Amino acid sequence: MDVRPVELDERVQLDFISNMIREYYPNVANVHVHIEKIKKNYRVHITLKTVAHYRCDRCLDEYDTEFSSEIEQHYHVGAGELLDEESIRISEDATEIDLDPVIAEMMLLNHPMKMLCKEDCKGLCPHCGVNLNYEACRCTDTPIDPRWEKLRGLIK
Ligand SMILES: [Zn+2]
Ligand SMILES: [Zn+2]
Structure with a gap:
């Protein structure tokens, strides 16, 4: 063999x-x-x-x-x-x-x-679903101010 x-x-x-x-x-x-x-x-x-x-x-x-x-x-x-x-x-x-x-x-x-x-994949924006590798979204540069939230409640 x-x-x-x-x-x-x-x-x-x-x-x-x-x-x-x-x-x-x-x-x-x-x-x-x-x-x-x-x-x-x-x-x-x-x-x-x-x-x-x-x-x-x-x-x-x-x-x-x-x-x-x-x-x-x-x-x-x-x-x-x-x-x-x-x-x-x-x-x-x-x-x-x-x-x-x-x-x-x-x-x-x-x-x-x-x-x-x-x-370093940036993933999807949890708010708007945009693929952050390709485009930026504006979700993170407009943080919600709690005071404005209150105002918004009043307007309703
Ligand atoms: Zn990815
Ligand atoms: Zn977004």
Whole structure:
């Protein structure tokens, strides 16, 4: 059996990942796989790069951004004690390894909790809803004077 490391480069459509996050990864991903045989087991290192399509939590704008992540997964062939508890057991006569579940898990783990179009996104004005990255609104430069509020009450 071949013991040299195997390198694979694949272009993958991420349509098998969790439907909770699938909408954010519509683009093809470049996946690099490095497979090493250790005794009779395999160590698989996966690097994935794609362009994610997110929506900013602050201003609600959609934006594209580079997404990359990597993971190392051990595959344990046949019976016997697992290398580590994260190892996936595959049968002695398996002819291929399905990497989709591992990639799906990696995507979930690395999916950002927070999405920001840019670090200093100004967001939306809570009063008028204008996107403050593009235009200024006058909500903040006319602070309401409590005395005027009283007058306004009288006029009514
Ligand atoms: Zn934003
Ligand atoms: Zn405003």
